[in-house]
Amino acid sequence: MEKIRQGSLYGEAAQRIRTMIKDGRLKPGTRVPEKQLCEQFGVSRTPLREALKVLASEGFVELLPNRGARVVKLTRRMLKDTLDVMSALEGLSGELACQHVSSEEIDTMRHLHEQMITHYENGDLAAYFEVNQRIHETLVAAARNEVLLETYNNLNERVRRFRFSQEMSPALWEQVVGEHEQMIAALENRDSEQLGRILRGHLKHKLDRVAVDDTDSDELAS
Incomplete structure (x- = not known):
């Protein structure tokens, strides 16, 4: 996967994770693999976690206290x-x-x-x-x-x-x-x-x- 260029790092990271959720690469109910995504995107944990906050506000993921984030299950x-x-x-x-x-x-x-x-x-x-x-x-x-x-x-x-x-x-x-x-x-x-x-x-x-x-x-x- 192509690494993210400088600019709005968290915005681009959010868009990529959003796409991964929509096309099924990140399954409902599964933990978001932060370390793996940081390596794939070429970003640090800070912009990735900012991206997850954006996705949580949109209803794509839920933030788990001290445990990262999980893809929301659609009931x-x-x-x-x-x-x-x-x-x-x-x-x-x-x-x-x-x-x-x-x-x-x-x-x-x-x-x-x-x-x-x-x-x-x-x-x-x-x-x-x-x-x-x-x-x-x-x-x-x-x-x-x-x-x-x-x-x-x-x-x-x-x-x-x-x-x-x-x-x-x-x-x-x-x-x-x-x-x-x-x-x-x-x-x-x-x-x-x-x-x-x-x-x-x-x-x-x-x-x-x-x-x-x-x-x-x-x-x-x-």
């Missing part, structure tokens, strides 16, 4: 609570986007939507989920609200592996495509009420997958 209850909040944020972002979105951004989302369909039909689910995520990120950015964008991105980082990696049945696939088409149409019409309603319901199929058991101890499979 069904935590996931449901997070998706509840994200659903509300996406609804608000849609309402605001109708006031501020440009024609170019709408064209971008429609193009991404067409790409998403092509990737799914070709069986390239990794590309499908990547484009799906970009559609939602573009829409939230179009709200022109920095606080909303930062809050949404922080929450999305926590649950992205679950939200954008689940297998879908043909019926669910048709539902997702239909909702995306409705979203873009409402955005083109600047119908804030309709778009907000669609977006608040868009995560329902994800919430339904975790609504069976809300116990804090019910850990999700990674």
Whole structure:
């Protein structure tokens, strides 16, 4: 692994650890190997521990008194609570986007939507989920609200592996495509009420997958 160059050492270290958690190289519930990461990144313990403080504030790790840090386990209850909040944020972002979105951004989302369909039909689910995520990120950015964008991105980082990696049945696939088409149409019409309603319901199929058991101890499979 390439060593970190001088600059914001803890910021770069935080980004690398964040990526390692999201792609599964650091598993939920495991200790963060500080010594090993210091050697890989070419940094001392001080910037690494500052990075872990940042990640703890974002919900990626929990700090253990005098014992370093551990990757947070995402329980069904935590996931449901997070998706509840994200659903509300996406609804608000849609309402605001109708006031501020440009024609170019709408064209971008429609193009991404067409790409998403092509990737799914070709069986390239990794590309499908990547484009799906970009559609939602573009829409939230179009709200022109920095606080909303930062809050949404922080929450999305926590649950992205679950939200954008689940297998879908043909019926669910048709539902997702239909909702995306409705979203873009409402955005083109600047119908804030309709778009907000669609977006608040868009995560329902994800919430339904975790609504069976809300116990804090019910850990999700990674």
